[in-house]
Amino acid sequence: MIEKIENKTAKITIVGMGYIGLPTSIAFAQAGFNVNGYDVNEEIISTLKSEKIHIKEPDLQQAFEKVLNSGKLKPTNKLEKSDVFIICVPTPFIKKENEKLSDISYVESASKAVAPFVEKGTLVILESTVPPMTTDEVVGKIIEEETKLKLNEDFYLSYCPERVLPGKILFELKNNDRIVGSSSEKAQKITKELYESILTTGKAYTTDTHTAEMCKLVENSHRDVNIAFANELSIIADKIGIDVFELIELANKHPRVNILKPGAGVGGHCLAVDPWFIVEKFPEESDLIRTAREKNDYKPQWVVEKVEKELKEKFPNKEKDITIGILGLSYKPNIDDLRESPSIEIALTLKEKGYNVVGCEPNVLKQEIKGIKNLSLDQTLKKSDYLVLTLAHDEFKQNISLIMSKEVLNVVGITNKGLN
Numbered sequence: 001m002i003e004k005i006e007n008k009t010a011k012i013t014i015v016g017m018g019y020i021g022l023p024t025s026i027a028f029a030q031a032g033f034n035v036n037g038y039d040v041n042e043e044i045i046s047t048l049k050s051e052k053i054h055i056k057e058p059d060l061q062q063a064f065e066k067v068l069n070s071g072k073l074k075p076t077n078k079l080e081k082s083d084v085f086i087i088c089v090p091t092p093f094i095k096k097e098n099e100k101l102s103d104i105s106y107v108e109s110a111s112k113a114v115a116p117f118v119e120k121g122t123l124v125i126l127e128s129t130v131p132p133m134t135t136d137e138v139v140g141k142i143i144e145e146e147t148k149l150k151l152n153e154d155f156y157l158s159y160c161p162e163r164v165l166p167g168k169i170l171f172e173l174k175n176n177d178r179i180v181g182s183s184s185e186k187a188q189k190i191t192k193e194l195y196e197s198i199l200t201t202g203k204a205y206t207t208d209t210h211t212a213e214m215c216k217l218v219e220n221s222h223r224d225v226n227i228a229f230a231n232e233l234s235i236i237a238d239k240i241g242i243d244v245f246e247l248i249e250l251a252n253k254h255p256r257v258n259i260l261k262p263g264a265g266v267g268g269h270c271l272a273v274d275p276w277f278i279v280e281k282f283p284e285e286s287d288l289i290r291t292a293r294e295k296n297d298y299k300p301q302w303v304v305e306k307v308e309k310e311l312k313e314k315f316p317n318k319e320k321d322i323t324i325g326i327l328g329l330s331y332k333p334n335i336d337d338l339r340e341s342p343s344i345e346i347a348l349t350l351k352e353k354g355y356n357v358v359g360c361e362p363n364v365l366k367q368e369i370k371g372i373k374n375l376s377l378d379q380t381l382k383k384s385d386y387l388v389l390t391l392a393h394d395e396f397k398q399n400i401s402l403i404m405s406k407e408v409l410n411v412v413g414i415t416n417k418g419l420n
Contacts, residue, residue, distance in 0.1 A: 001121060004083060005193050008032035013082040015110045017044050017075065019055055019269075019337065020127060020162045021088035023169045026060070027198045029067035036082065037075045040113075048075035056336035056363055057169055084194065085114045086125045087139070088162070090269065093276050100276040102131050104138060111139045115146035123156045123190055129220075129270065131277040132213045135159040136183055156187035159209050160195060161216035166268075166335045178204040181212020220274040221289050226260050227271070228292035231299045234262035238306070245413035264390040264411045265299040265342025267331025272296070272340040300342040304349045307388060307409055311355075314407055315385070320354050325384030327377075327403065328391025329361035329369050336363040338370075343390040347372045358383055362395050381406065389414070 004010035010033060014025040017039040025037040039045055047054045053064050067073040089106040107128050114124065124143065126135050135158075140151045149155050159181040164172040178195045182188045188206040195204045207215075230248065237244035248259045266272050275293045279286045311319040331341040338344060343359075348370060351357045359372040360380040367374055375383065377395055387408040389396065396403060397414055404410075 001083065001123060001190050002193055005190070005197060008197075010083040010194070011081075012036070012084045012086065013038055013079065013114075014086050014088060015039075015079075015114060016088040016090075016106075016128075017041075017048065018088065018090065019057075019166065019169070020164070021086075022048075022053065022055065022064070023057065023060060023164075023173055024086065024088060024127070024162070025073055026063050026067055027170065027173045029070075029072035030063065031198045033072065033197075035067075035073045036080065037073055038079055039075075039077060042077055045075045045077045058167060059170055063170060079113060079117055081117045081119065082122070084123045084125065085118070086127055087111070087114070088127045091128050091130055091273070092269075093273055099280070100273075101280050102277050104130060104134060107134065107139065108142060111142040112146060115143045118143055118147050118149065118155050120149065120154045121156075123158065123187065123194075125158045125160050125191060125194075127160055127162050129161060129216050129274055129277070130159075130213060131281050132210055132217070133281075135181070135209045135213060152184040152187065156182070156184055156190060157209075158182040158187050158191040159212045160191060160204075161212065163216065163219065166332065166337055174199055175201045177202045179212050179215050180204050180206045181209040181215075182206075183209050214278075217274050217278050220270050221278060221292075224266060224271045224275050224296060225288065225292040227262075227266055228295040230260045230262040231265070232295055233259070234299075235302055243413075261413065262411075263299070263342070264303055264346060266296040267340040267342050268337065269339045272331075300345040300349070303342075303346050303388065303390075303409070303411060304353075307346075307350065307386075308353075310407075310409060311386065320356070322385035323356045323358060323383050324350055325375075325380040325387045326350075326357060326359045326372070327380065327387055327389045327396055328393055329359045329372065329374070330363055330391065333392045334363065334394055336361075338364070344370050344372070346388065346390065362393060 012028050012033050013036040014021045015038050017037050025035045029035045044054055051065055053061050087110045089110045092103050093100040094103045126139055140157050144151055163176055180191045192204040192206055234244040237247055251257050251259055275289045279290045315322050326347045329343045330337055347357050347359055359374050360377050361374050387406050389408055389410045392412045392414045
């Protein structure tokens with residue numbers, strides 16, 4: 001297998017053509033491998049075959065067209081034998097009373113789907129974020145049961161979590177360090193060789209499977225805890241009546257302090273989800289991680305409460321007659337990803353309370369998002385009596401004077417003036 005990787009003759013199948021799978025398939029195709037991009041969603045495959053991508057990501061369309069037209073990348077809804085299968089499917093959570101539990105059904109389905117094509121010497125790699133003890137204990141066992149082959153003797157299995165930032169995915173796929181985990185040293189070596197074939201400045205580091213699984217969860221939990229601190233500061237600062245963004249900027253003048261900026265909450269498929277996987281497995285030992293997650297989950301509700309308080313003050317007895325414009329509906333600036341978006345939660349909660357709500361998400365070309373009308377910025381400014389600025393989209397920054405001429409709750413502080 002090492003020789004095939006070095007010669008770029010190893011055939012690779014990426015399972016799942018989403019936000020991670022599609023860029024990953026492009027990266028391997030750019031490196032010279034023949035790649036099958038597989039997805040069960042026929043609409044996605046049809047779109048890709050028509051030379052169009054279905055997600056918004058800088059430079060991805062152009063890169064996709066090149067590898068598609070070169071024949072190195074083939075979108076397909078049919079699996080076939082490959083030397084390497086890389087599973088990049090979602091792992092959402094299930095809400096159960098006060099708990100949020102991992103849903104690994106997509107991982108299980110993908111494992112069952114590739115199993116008939118796994119032979120002696122095949123390498124299977126899981127990139128999906130999963131709770132500890134999933135790779136070998138779930139994926140490995142499924143393939144063993146379906147094929148009667150033995151893990152680490154007949155076929156190989158590794159865990160290599162993605163760790164990219166939307167908006168910079170292609171760059172980070174090639175420049176970020178990768179963590180490779182496997183219970184087999186041979187699989188570690190093969191997988192390291194494979195990923196280093198697409199890395200330019202980054203390196204691949206090897207470890208055991210459980211450490212690699214935990215590494216991804218720890219990275220995002222660390223960030224979530226730090227954001228929770230910033231969000232808690234924003235609530236305290238509001239009580240005092242001071243500008244939290246000025247407070248943080250001043251505190252960060254200390255050489256050993258680096259406080260993050262608060263926002264409307266925490267969204268996306270990583271930070272808003274991954275910490276729960278640790279809490280699920282270790283409920284007694286993860287108090288801090290749970291508290292941080294709960295704090296960040298509460299922030300959208302706090303924004304709603306703040307909006308209602310301001311509306312009563314600024315529009316007494318007319319709160320339900322005005323129109324509220326939510327500026328930004330994705331989960332972070334300048335992307336079209338709506339998963340676990342705090343801004344959508346804010347918009348829907350206000351709508352459920354009887355307020356007239358419209359949204360402005362310039363990165364999503366739909367007239368309606370989750371039941372919220374999606375207007376242009378110009379239309380939103382004309383129609384709205386009150387604005388909630390939840391994201392620092394470039395378009396909002398460029399038109400900040402117009403935005404701030406209205407009644408606005410600025411959740412992200414993009415108009416904060418520099419310090420003297």
